[in-house]
Structures are given as C-alpha cells and as structure tokens.
Amino acid sequence: MESLTVEQKNITWFKACNIGDIPENGGACVKYKDRQIAIFNFTRRDKWFATQNLCPHRFQMALSFGMIGEKKGEPKVACPFHKKTFSLETGKCMDDEQYVIKTYPVKAEEGAIFIGIEF
Amino acid sequence: MVGHKFCEKLLAKDSRQEFQITVFGEESRRAYDRVHLTEYFSGKSAEDLSLAAHNWYESNNINLYLEDAVIEIDKFKRKIKSAKGKEFTYDYLVLATGSAPFVPTVPGTDKYGVFVYRTIDDLELITSYAYKAKKAAVIGGGLLGLEAAKAMIDLDLETHVVEFAPRLMPRQLDESGSEFLKFKLEHLGIHVHLNKNTSAISGKEKVEELEFKDNSRLEVDMVVISTGIKPRDELAKECGLRLGPRGGIIVNNRLQTADPCIYAIGECALFEGKVYGLVAPGYEMADVVASQLTGTDKEFSDFDMSTKLKLLGVDVASFGDALAMENECKTVVFEDRVWGIYKRLNVSTDGKYLLGGILVGDASSYNTLLQTYKNGILLPKNPEDILMKSGTSGGKTNEGCGISALPDAAMICSCEGVSKGAICSTVKEYGIADLEGVKKITKAGTGCGGCVPMVKDIINETLRELGKKVKTVICEHFEYNRQELFDLIKVHGIKTFDEVLDTFGKGAGCEVCKPAMASILASAWNDSILKQPTIQDTNDRFLANIQKGGSYSVVPRVAGGEITPDKLIVIGQVAKKYNLYCKITGGQRIDMFGAHLHQLPYIWEELIEAGFESGHAYGKSIRTVKSCVGSSWCRYGLHDSVGFAIEIENRYKGLRSPHKLKSAVSGCVRECAEAQSKDFGLIATEKGWNLFVCGNGGTKPQHAQLLASDVDEKECLKMIDRFLMFYIKTAEPLMRTATWLNKLEGGMDYLKDVIVNDSLGIGEKLEQEMQLLIDTYQCEWKEVVNSPELRKRFTHFINSDEPDPTIQFKEERGQKFPEDWNIAVAS
Numbered sequence: 001m002e003s004l005t006v007e008q009k010n011i012t013w014f015k016a017c018n019i020g021d022i023p024e025n026g027g028a029c030v031k032y033k034d035r036q037i038a039i040f041n042f043t044r045r046d047k048w049f050a051t052q053n054l055c056p057h058r059f060q061m062a063l064s065f066g067m068i069g070e071k072k073g074e075p076k077v078a079c080p081f082h083k084k085t086f087s088l089e090t091g092k093c094m095d096d097e098q099y100v101i102k103t104y105p106v107k108a109e110e111g112a113i114f115i116g117i118e119f
Numbered sequence: 120m121v122g123h124k125f126c127e128k129l130l131a132k133d134s135r136q137e138f139q140i141t142v143f144g145e146e147s148r149r150a151y152d153r154v155h156l157t158e159y160f161s162g163k164s165a166e167d168l169s170l171a172a173h174n175w176y177e178s179n180n181i182n183l184y185l186e187d188a189v190i191e192i193d194k195f196k197r198k199i200k201s202a203k204g205k206e207f208t209y210d211y212l213v214l215a216t217g218s219a220p221f222v223p224t225v226p227g228t229d230k231y232g233v234f235v236y237r238t239i240d241d242l243e244l245i246t247s248y249a250y251k252a253k254k255a256a257v258i259g260g261g262l263l264g265l266e267a268a269k270a271m272i273d274l275d276l277e278t279h280v281v282e283f284a285p286r287l288m289p290r291q292l293d294e295s296g297s298e299f300l301k302f303k304l305e306h307l308g309i310h311v312h313l314n315k316n317t318s319a320i321s322g323k324e325k326v327e328e329l330e331f332k333d334n335s336r337l338e339v340d341m342v343v344i345s346t347g348i349k350p351r352d353e354l355a356k357e358c359g360l361r362l363g364p365r366g367g368i369i370v371n372n373r374l375q376t377a378d379p380c381i382y383a384i385g386e387c388a389l390f391e392g393k394v395y396g397l398v399a400p401g402y403e404m405a406d407v408v409a410s411q412l413t414g415t416d417k418e419f420s421d422f423d424m425s426t427k428l429k430l431l432g433v434d435v436a437s438f439g440d441a442l443a444m445e446n447e448c449k450t451v452v453f454e455d456r457v458w459g460i461y462k463r464l465n466v467s468t469d470g471k472y473l474l475g476g477i478l479v480g481d482a483s484s485y486n487t488l489l490q491t492y493k494n495g496i497l498l499p500k501n502p503e504d505i506l507m508k509s510g511t512s513g514g515k516t517n518e519g520c521g522i523s524a525l526p527d528a529a530m531i532c533s534c535e536g537v538s539k540g541a542i543c544s545t546v547k548e549y550g551i552a553d554l555e556g557v558k559k560i561t562k563a564g565t566g567c568g569g570c571v572p573m574v575k576d577i578i579n580e581t582l583r584e585l586g587k588k589v590k591t592v593i594c595e596h597f598e599y600n601r602q603e604l605f606d607l608i609k610v611h612g613i614k615t616f617d618e619v620l621d622t623f624g625k626g627a628g629c630e631v632c633k634p635a636m637a638s639i640l641a642s643a644w645n646d647s648i649l650k651q652p653t654i655q656d657t658n659d660r661f662l663a664n665i666q667k668g669g670s671y672s673v674v675p676r677v678a679g680g681e682i683t684p685d686k687l688i689v690i691g692q693v694a695k696k697y698n699l700y701c702k703i704t705g706g707q708r709i710d711m712f713g714a715h716l717h718q719l720p721y722i723w724e725e726l727i728e729a730g731f732e733s734g735h736a737y738g739k740s741i742r743t744v745k746s747c748v749g750s751s752w753c754r755y756g757l758h759d760s761v762g763f764a765i766e767i768e769n770r771y772k773g774l775r776s777p778h779k780l781k782s783a784v785s786g787c788v789r790e791c792a793e794a795q796s797k798d799f800g801l802i803a804t805e806k807g808w809n810l811f812v813c814g815n816g817g818t819k820p821q822h823a824q825l826l827a828s829d830v831d832e833k834e835c836l837k838m839i840d841r842f843l844m845f846y847i848k849t850a851e852p853l854m855r856t857a858t859w860l861n862k863l864e865g866g867m868d869y870l871k872d873v874i875v876n877d878s879l880g881i882g883e884k885l886e887q888e889m890q891l892l893i894d895t896y897q898c899e900w901k902e903v904v905n906s907p908e909l910r911k912r913f914t915h916f917i918n919s920d921e922p923d924p925t926i927q928f929k930e931e932r933g934q935k936f937p938e939d940w941n942i943a944v945a946s
Contacts, residue, residue: 021917025617025627026653028917036916036923044617044627060669061915061925065660067653069629072595078630080657080665085630 011105013114016050022113027077029053029064030115037104037115038064040088042075049088050104050115055079057099121385121401122215123150123170128409130179138412140181141209143201145188148239149173154398157266159242160273168239192358194378211380213408214355214368218348218386218396223258227320232341236267245343249274252340256280256329258317259345260287265430267343268309272431279310279337281317281329283346291426291437292477295454299461299479303433306459312337348396350387363389372418374408382408395422399533406536423493423533427478427485434482439475439492440465448474455480464488471497486531486573494529523580531577532570537563539577546581554578593852594631597624601777602849605639614644616654634659635852638739641775642847645895647902648738648775649909658737661913662899663719668937669926671719672712673699674736675726676772679746679764679784680707689729697722700934706743706781708734713935715922720910723900732898733773739853740775744768745783747791750803757803760786763832767801770836771843773896777850777859780843781815795823798856799839807831810838812870813860821857824867827875837886841874844885 016030022041030037036053053061058081066077068088075088085094086101093099105116126140144150151168159168176183184201191200198208220235222228232252234245249255255271257264260282271278280287286297287304301311316332320342329337350367361369361377367389374382374390384404386396395401400422410417425438440448441463448465455461460480467474473492478485491498527540545551545560554575558564564571592598599607604623613619616636620628628636633654641648648655649662658664663671675690690709694701697718699711714722723733736742744767747753749760764784774780783792784801794800800811806829814823827838850859863870872878903909915923928935 017917023653029915031916031919031921036925042627061923062665062669065657065665067630067633067656068627069596069633070627071629073626075627076629080660083630 011116011118013107013116016113016115019108019111019113025068027064027066027068029061032115032117036061036064038066038077039106039113039115040064040068040077042068042088045075047075048106048108048113049075050106051077051086051088051091052102054101055081055084056093056101057082057084057096063101120150120153120170120398121217121405122213124402125213125215125384125405125409126179126181128406129412132409132413132415134413140179141184141207142176142181143184143187143189143199145186146238146240147186149176149183149185151239153237156236156239156242157270157273159239160246160270165239189354192354192381194358194381197380209380211382211412214376214381214383214387215385215405216351216354216387218350218394220344221347221349222344223317223346225317225319227322227326228344230320230322231325232322233320233326234341234343236263236270236343236345242270245270245341246274248341249276252276254279254339255341255343256337256339257343257345258329259347260284260311260313261290261345261347262288262426262428263348264345265304267345268304269431271343272307272309276341277310278308279312279339280304281312281315281331281337283314283316285314287311287313288435288437291435291441292479293442293463295452296435296437296461296463296477296479299454299459300430300433300435303459303480304431307431307433309431348386348394350389350394352387355381355383355387363392367394370419372420373411374404374419382411384408390419391421395424397424397426400424402534403536425489425492427482427489434478434480434485436478436482436485437476438485438489439473441475441477443474466498473498486570490525490529490531490573494526496524531573532561532563532565535562535565537561542574542577543581546578547585552578552582593635594629596620596626596628596632599623601635601639601851604636605643605848608636608639609643614640614646616640616651628654631852634739638775638777638852642892645773645775645892647897647899649899649902652912656739659739661716661719662733662737662903663714664737666712666937668928669923670713670928670937671716672710672736673714673719673722673726674704674708674710674734675731676734676768677708677743678768678772679744679761681746681761681765686729686731689726689731693722693725696725698935700936704736704743707745708743710736713928713937715915715926717914717920717922719913720904724904727898727901727904733900735773738775739778740773741768741771741780741782743781744771745781745792745794745797747785747787747789749784749786753786755789756786757805758786758808760784760792760801760803763801763808764792766832767836767839770893771839773898774843774847774892776843776847778853778855780856796820797823799823799842801835804829808835810835812842813856813867815855815857817855819857821861824860826867826871838874840889841882841885842870844889845870845873845881 014032016039022028022039024041024043027038027040030039038051038053040049042049051063053064055062060081062080063077066080068077070076071094076085076094077088078085084096087094091101091103107114129138148165150170152170187201187203189199190202198206200206220237232248235241255276256279257267258281260280264280268278268280286292286294287300304311317329318332319330320326321328321330326342329339352362352366352368355368356362363369368376368383368387370376370383370388370390374384376383385401386394403422404419407417407419427436443465449468451464451466453462462478464476465474472495475492476488525539529539531537531539531542541561542557542563545557551557557574557578564574592600607623608619616633619636634656637654648659652660663673666672694711697714700713702710704710744764746761746764750756750758767782780798782799783794783797785792785794786803788802790802794802795811796814796816800823801808808830809825810827811823812826814821846856846859927938929938
C-alpha cells in the first residue's frame with residue numbers, strides 16, 4: 001500500500017481528450033507542453049494505450065497514425081513510415097531490439113481520457 | 120587471429136572458470152582480421168578489422184599485454200619473460216605466434232620502397248609510400264600475392280605481379296586455371312609476369328628496377344614481397360623445442376610440442392610436415408587445444424585446405440586434390456572463353472567419386488562440390504551435369520549432390536566448425552526459421568561468410584521437411600490466402616473489417632491483414648475507404664502520400680497526361696499559395712510536396728473547384744495511363760493514343776487492387792509511352808491495338824507480354840476488364856501483375872485461355888463485377904471536402920490546431936525540401 005500511494009503522488013493525470021475523439025481501433029496525437037503523445041483506442045480489447053508519438057527509427061512524429069494490432073497476443077502499433085512495430089505494453093520494438101519507446105499510463109473516466117505524466 | 124579464437128573457445132568451454140588467461144602480443148593492436156586485410160585499402164579502419172571490442176578482454180577477465188613480446192621461455196620452471204621485463208609462471212603455454220613473410224635472399228630487399236604484406240603496420244607503411252609511387256610490383260603470384268596486388272590497384276598504382284612458377288596460385292591452380300585467371304586479371308589492368316626469377320632489386324637508395332635471371336628488367340617505384348610465409352618459431356627454437364628442417368614447431372595430434380605443457384597452434388605449428396596457412400585449420404587447432412585443456416580428448420587431423428575466394432571480383436576456388444595427375448584420375452573440364460569461366464573436376468578412375476577440382480570465374484557450385492568431395496557422395500552418372508548447373512542458389516538442388524544428399528556430419532561452416540546437423544537441429548528444435556537466428560545460435564556463416572548460401576538452403580530445406588510454408592496465409596490472424604478471403608467476403612456479403620475478423624479470423628488483426636482486407640473490401644464493393652480509416656494503409660488514411668519529414672504530397676489526376684493551360688495555372692497558384700515543392704512525375708502529372716496535414720482539405724477544395732479530382736497516387740490502385748502524342752499531332756501516329764489513354768484512365772480511376780497498377784498507350788510501334796513496361800499497355804497497329812499485360816519496372820523489371828493482337832477499342836476494354844478483375848481476385852496482397860503472372864500455374868498460355876478464350880466461363884461475370892466498380896466510382900477528396908465531419912480528421916493534434924512543429928524544411932534550387940532524416944547517433 002505504501003508504495004502505491006507514493007507512486008500516485010508522482011503522477012499527474014492530464015486530461016488529453018474526450019473518448020469520442022480517438023477513432024475506434026486507432027490512434028491520435030495529443031500535445032502536452034512540448035511533448036507529442038500518441039493515444040490508442042484498442043476497442044477490440046476495450047483498452048487504452050499511450051506512447052511517445054516519435055518513432056525512434058527515423059525520428060518521425062508518426063506513431064499515432066500507425067495501424068494497431070497484435071502479434072501473438074501482444075498489442076502493438078506499426079509506424080506508418082517503415083512499419084517498425086512496437087509493443088504497446090512494454091514499448092519494445094518487436095523487430096529491432098535497439099529501439100524502445102516510452103509508454104504512458106492511461107485511464108478513461110467520465111467520457112474523458114487522462115494520461116499519467118511522471119515527475 | 121588463432122590466438123584470439125583460442126581465448127574465445129577456452130572461455131566457452133571453461134565452464135568451471137578454472138583458467139586465468141594472459142595474452143601477450145607483439146603488435147600494438149588487439150587481435151584483428153587478417154583475412155580481410157585488403158579491405159583496409161577499400162576504406163575499413165583498423166578498428167573495423169578488430170576481432171573484439173576494446174573492453175572484451177577486461178569483461179572476460181583476460182590480462183592483455185600489447186607491444187610486449189615474450190622473449191624467453193623457461194620450460195623447467197614454467198616461466199616466461201617479456202620484452203618489457205615482466206615475468207609470469209604458467210601451467211600451460213600456447214604459442215600462437217603465427218608467421219612472418221618469407222623474404223628470399225635477393226640483393227636489394229633492404230632498399231626504400233620494398234615492403235612485405237602481413238600486418239596493419241605494413242599496410243600503413245605501404246599506403247604512405249604509395250603517394251609517391253606510380254608503378255608497383257608484387258613478387259609472388261600466390262594467394263597472398265594476388266591479395267597484395269588488389270591492394271595496389273586500390274591504391275591506384277600500375278600493378279605488376281611477378282611469379283617464379285609458370286602459373287599463378289601454383290598451389291591451387293593448374294595451368295589452364297592459371298591462364299583463365301591471368302586473362303581476367305589482365306583485363307582488370309594487372310600485368311602478370313610468369314616464369315620470372317627475380318635476381319636483384321636495384322636502385323640507388325630506393326627501388327628503381329627489378330632484375331630477372333633471364334636478363335630482363337622491370338622499372339618500378341615500389342615492391343611488395345609476398346613469396347610465402349615462414350613460421351615464427353624463434354622463441355620455440357631458443358628454449359629447445361623441436362623444429363622442422365625448414366622451420367615450424369613440431370606438434371603431435373594433440374598439438375603439443377616436445378614439451379607437453381607447451382602447445383603450438385596456427386601458422387607457427389608444423390603438423391605431419393605441413394604448415395597450415397589458412398584460418399580455418401588454425402581455428403580448428405584452437406578448438407583442439409581448448410578441448411584438451413578442459414578435459415575433452417579432441418585430436419587434430421589432416422585438415423582440408425580447400426579455398427574459395429574472390430580476387431578483384433573474380434571467383435577462384437580449389438578443393439580436395441585439385442592438381443591430381445592425369446593417371447590418378449579422370450578429369451572433366453569445362454571452358455568458356457566468352458565469359459572467362461574454367462572448371463575442372465577430378466573424378467576417381469571408376470567415375471564414382473569426386474577427388475577435387477578447380478573453379479575460376481564462377482565458383483557458385485563450390486559449396487556443393489566441396490561437400491560432394493568431403494562426404495564421399497556418389498557422383499551422378501554424368502559428372503559434367505554438376506558443372507553445368509549453377510550450384511545451390513535459389514533453393515534448387517542438384518541430382519545426387521544437393522543439400523538433401525549431404526549427411527548430417529557434413530561440415531558446412533569450416534571457420535566455426537558447424538555441421539549440417541547442427542543447423543538442421545537449430546531449425547527443428549529452436550524453431551528458428553531465418554538466417555540471422557541460425558547465425559546467432561550456431562555462429563555458422565559469421566566467419567568468411569562463404570557458406571551463407573548453403574546455410575540458407577539448409578534452413579529452407581529443413582523447413583520444407585517440417586512441412587512449413589505449405590500454405591501462404593495472410594498473417595497469424597487469418598488461416599486463408601487473399602483469394603479465398605476475397606471469395607468469402609463476396610459470398611457472405613461482408614462489408615467491414617471487424618465482421619471479416621469475427622467471422623473468418625481471430626485476435627485483433629495487424630498491419631498486414633488490415634490493409635489487405637481494406638483492399639479486398641474496396642475491390643469487392645467499392646465502398647468509400649473513408650468509412651474505415653484505421654484499417655487503411657498509411658497513405659490511404661489521409662488520402663495523401665506521407666513523405667520524409669512528416670509532410671504530405673498532393674497529386675491531382677491528369678488523365679492521359681493531357682492538361683489545359685488554365686488547369687496548369689491553378690496548380691501553379693495552389694502550389695504557390697501553400698508553398699509546395701513541384702515535380703513532374705514519371706506518370707505524366709504534377710506532384711506537389713510539403714503540405715501539412717491540416718492544409719490538405721483546403722488545397723483539395725481549391726483543386727476540386729477548378730475541376731480536378733483525386734489522382735489516387737496514395738492508393739494501391741490505378742495510377743496513370745501514360746500516353747504518347749498519338750495520331751493527332753505525331754506524323755507517325757496510327758491512332759489517337761491520348762484520347763484512348765484518357766478513356767482508359769477515366770474508366771478505371773479509383774479502382775483498388777492488390778498493388779498499384781500502371782498503364783500506357785502508344786500510338787505506334789515506336790512505343791514512346793513505354794506500354795510494354797506497364798501492368799497493362801496498348802500499342803497501336805494498322806488494324807487496331809495490341810494489348811500487353813503484366814510488365815513492370817521497379818527492382819525486377821519485366822517486359823509485358825502480348826495478350827491479344829489487332830483488337831478494336833471495345834474489345835480491348837473488355838479484355839482489360841476481365842484481366843484486371845481476374846488479377847484483383849486472385850493475387851496475393853502487395854503482388855504486382857508481373858509476379859502474379861510468374862506464379863500463375865500455366866503462365867501466359869493459361870492467362871490467354873481464361874481472358875481471351877474464356878475457358879473458365881467467368882468472362883461475363885468478371886466484366887459485370889468491373890462494371891459495378893466503374894459505376895460506383897466517387898472522388899474521395901470530393902467527399903472529404905464536402906463533409907465538415909471528415910475534414911476534422913485532418914489535423915496533427917486532437918487537442919490543438921497547430922501543425923506538427925517538428926516538420927522542417929530547407930531550401931534548395933529555389934524550392935523547399937524536407938530536412939534530412941533525423942537519425943539519432945547510435946554507437
């Protein structure tokens with residue numbers, strides 16, 4: 001319990017958008033200060049994910065427009081540029097070990113999407 | 120190299136970490152790759168050639184002393200002393216001192232400009248001297264000498280090779296082989312002098328001339344001596360170990376010297392009267408000693424000295440008993456003087472077994488032949504068949520000597536000692552299905568790389584044995600191929616991806632099946648792709664091609680390449696207003712680059728207002744129908760190619776297909792529109808049109824083939840309707856028409872039968888299906904521009920109106936360009 005409260009203290013929940021703003025089984029990009037964050041509405045699993053929008057392969061702000069899907073049960077997003085795929089859970093690139101993207105905690109409450117930003 | 124390999128092997132085998140390793144090296148560098156030394160001249164750095172990272176020794180707890188040679192061995196106290204005065208005791212001592220170049224006793228070898236070719240230091244000396252030189256001679260036409268000659272060519276020097284023997288590579292090649300190689304080398308600008316016994320290297324201080332026994336001379340500025348190697352056995356000699364009469368530390372089959380605690384491996388060792396001057400036997404020796412020390416009783420035995428190498432792009436290989444005498448064997452010889460290919464096989468007198476052979480100019484069958492020889496595989500009835508076939512490439516196996524004929528014990532990678540069995544079991548037990556994975560686990564193919572094609576073939580063969588790849592399925596979410604899914608979707612009247620997935624698939628889909636289904640659904644019903652934006656491929660989601668840097672490009676349709684001045688002006692105005700880079704495309708239209716996502720609806724609004732419509736440059740769909748000027752203007756033109764091109768382009772515009780489709784119409788046989796390189800193309804004849812299909816440019820260009828000749832325009836359209844629909848329904852995802860035809864059983868004859876003769880009786884149905892698509896065409900951009908709801912999608916952020924701030928442009932030649940890929944600097 002102790003650790004849980006500490007963790008919660010360190011996260012600020014930022015209201016990113018309304019649930020209806022993100023297409024079903026797709027993504028969109030939100031701006032938070034100078035960051036670009038990709039939010040994914042994984043409707044088929046009734047889950048939300050958030051990651052950095054930048055694809056580390058060729059440094060393109062593009063992941064939010066990528067197709068989402070799964071590989072052997074692991075949810076993933078494919079970058080629209082060269083189809084590098086990243087796990088939405090761990091951020092690890094699934095076809096090239098050297099890349100990893102940041103993932104953010106997400107929650108849907110009262111019709112809105114909140115993204116957890118750590119301090 | 121061999122000393123380093125020994126460290127690697129001992130670390131790997133010493134599971135109980137009983138050994139503490141200390142390495143002394145005379146050179147200032149860590150162990151490096153001497154096999155690829157010449158690459159130093161073609162741009163590789165000393166660091167690139169290193170065999171281990173600088174922290175490798177430390178992280179493996181190895182003490183490394185560089186620039187500090189061992190100068191004294193005390194066998195009795197088991198002690199060594201180094202040049203810098205360090206003293207160490209040892210339990211075991213491994214001598215991997217290698218060899219030094221053998222320099223013949225000829226006057227003048229001490230002159231400036233005379234070099235040997237062995238270490239990186241030698242190369243540095245050669246390089247710095249070469250600046251002042253124009254002509255270089257390499258003394259020695261053996262394997263190393265020719266490597267050195269390649270280096271001279273890389274240094275832009277006029278290069279001469281001087282060989283004492285009557286042929287090049289005398290240990291590996293016979294006279295004909297040498298003759299073919301000489302011809303090839305001379306073609307590359309290397310002057311080859313055979314039968315030349317150098318008597319002196321003359322010059323005042325620096326070398327100016329080579330003098331030969333036959334009184335001839337050769338003017339040169341520098342000389343590289345590469346006449347062989349002599350084992351570095353000084354140290355062994357001094358401490359009283361037994362040496363061979365011409366040098367080399369004598370070892371037994373455990374590689375022990377006269378003192379059982381001292382081993383010798385690599386080029387300094389003399390085993391059964393032979394010094395092994397190649398890397399593979401050296402590695403094997405390292406493995407033997409590491410095994411001995413860790414308690415496995417492995418022995419060294421006579422090692423196969425077969426070699427394959429590429430000298431200045433020329434394949435040279437020799438294996439087994441390459442130089443067998445005529446009376447000891449029967450020979451099969453193949454000579455092709457047009458392409459400079461020479462092959463010789465030595466076959467046992469009973470014709471059953473391969474004893475050895477030589478390949479010059481084309482060594483693609485080397486691996487197969489080597490294995491046939493090594494494993495004593497029975498030869499096919501006509502051994503010459505093996506020579507005529509091109510080895511193992513493309514997964515084809517030769518009768519009697521293919522991959523499947525090899526026993527599991529066959530050594531495939533001799534650098535790393537990996538057998539066929541080891542590769543097969545990696546595939547079978549670990550479920551590894553690709554080369555990279557097999558390399559990682561077995562290390563096969565990581566040395567010289569020569570066995571890579573063979574490793575690939577073994578992987579594929581094993582997969583085939585396992586019954587893999589029997590069926591091509593779209594991806595892990597669908598157990599069907601595209602054609603089956605197309606039929607299922609049609610028959611069941613399915614309209615959405617979710618429905619297909621629920622009915623015929625499993626899981627959540629992926630970036631492979633989503634766009635494949637999107638394409639099928641569009642080809643089946645022609646519903647707007649805007650209805651399911653998240654299953655569309657990148658470019659289809661925003662109806663524009665995403666370009667480097669994150670901006671988009673805009674291509675309006677210009678059917679047949681015909682455009683009015685007014686429309687040109689509109690394109691100019693729009694491009695100017697939104698600051699877009701303009702380029703004429705290969706398909707006779709204009710591409711405008713550099714638009715921000717949010718600008719797209721505004722740009723298209725203006726274009727549509729002026730009468731343009733989407734060019735579908737973003738889709739896997741019909742792109743353009745290119746045309747030549749045709750009979751209206753051209754004095755050679757037979758028919759109106761522009762008019763017909765426009766009609767065709769408008770007929771099929773918006774048609775979605777497994778891959779992009781390109782077309783062209785030429786008004787006469789001169790073929791200015793290049794119709795024969797298109798998915799479908801037309802060329803005017805006196806009597807009508809010739810229809811060609813299934814051509815494409817791209818990575819593997821292929822000419823289109825004639826489907827029908829002298830047909831009228833109506834008949835043409837009917838054929839094209841059928842052809843396109845048949846392709847759309849039966850091709851795999853992302854398969855162009857050329858590949859589709861190549862894989863179509865029965866090929867062009869079958870296609871003609873189906874399309875022209877309607878042998879399947881589906882002609883009318885195909886036409887009807889096409890007519891449905893033509894009748895339901897709509898311009899996607901018009902739909903977006905007119906819908907406030909759809910327009911909202913075109914924004915980078917959903918919580919801000921600003922464009923993506925990371926998109927940046929620079930200016931060149933008066934237009935804007937995206938900034939270069941922002942690649943992170945990774946070590």
